[in-house]
Amino acid sequence: MLKxxxxxxxxxxxxxxxxxxxxxxxxxxxxxxxxxxSRTNTTSIFDTMDEFKVLERGEVKEDNALIQGYPTGxxxxxxxxxxxxxxxxxxxxxxxxxxxxYYIVKFxxxxxxxxxxxxxxxxxxxxxxxxFLTEWEMNLELKKYKRGNxxxxxxxxxxxLDTG
Numbered sequence: 001m002l003k004x005x006x007x008x009x010x011x012x013x014x015x016x017x018x019x020x021x022x023x024x025x026x027x028x029x030x031x032x033x034x035x036x037x038s039r040t041n042t043t044s045i046f047d048t049m050d051e052f053k054v055l056e057r058g059e060v061k062e063d064n065a066l067i068q069g070y071p072t073g074x075x076x077x078x079x080x081x082x083x084x085x086x087x088x089x090x091x092x093x094x095x096x097x098x099x100x101x102y103y104i105v106k107f108x109x110x111x112x113x114x115x116x117x118x119x120x121x122x123x124x125x126x127x128x129x130x131x132f133l134t135e136w137e138m139n140l141e142l143k144k145y146k147r148g149n150x151x152x153x154x155x156x157x158x159x160x161l162d163t164g
Contacts, residue, residue, distance in 0.1 A: 004052040015052065020076070021093055026052065070101035070131050073117050086131060087120055099123055101131025102138035104145060112145040114138055 004013035004026050013026040015035065024037045032047045064071050067079055068086035077088035077100070086100040097120040106112050106127040115122070116135075123130075129145070132138040 002052050004049065004054045006055065013052075013054070020091060022091075067100040070133060071117070072098070072100045082120070085120070085123065097121075099131065101133065102135055103128050103130030103132070104138060104142045106145075112142055114142055 001018065002023065003016045003018070005016065006013050011028050014022060015024045015026050017023050023039055024035060026033055026035050026049070028034075029045070031045050033045070033049055035044045035046060035051075036042075037044070064073060065075055065077050066072065067077055067088045070086045072088055074088070074090050077090065078092050078094070080087040080089055080097050082097075082099075087097050088100055089095075089097055098117050099120050100117055103115045103118055103123060104112050105115050105118065105122060108126075114135075115128075122128075129141055130138065132141065
């Protein structure tokens with residue numbers, strides 16, 4: 001049976017197969033309910049929602065499961081083996097890999113920026129620090145790096161003496 005996760009109360013649902021794959025959308029229309037099946041690119045009209053197991057918004061899981069103790073922002077992450085970082089995908093069939101936790105990433109031309117559960121490709125490509133368990137810890141580190149005050153030391157050229 002297909003599961004319909006309510007997105008907009010009484011109007012719009014995301015439809016998943018029993019194994020969790022997204023298979024389409026369902027929306028309320030004048031004639032009943034319109035189901036778009038993304039597997040076949042077809043649209044069907046149903047009089048009732050009896051063909052679907054409807055999950056109300058309150059039944060959808062909290063979106064903050066942990067991988068190796070770090071937050072993901074995803075309700076059911078799938079852990080991926082990685083030698084250094086808490087890596088995961090958002091679904092069993094996903095190809096894009098993310099890393100759990102809060103990070104600071106040094107982008108070219110932008111300097112240090114914060115990131116929550118960024119793509120693994122991003123932290124592989126750019127200089128980064130993390131993961132951090134909380135946004136608070138990440139913000140403390142980000143402020144140090146933005147000021148140039150790394151490891152409690154101020155880098156040369158960051159101080160100017162006022163000789164009056």
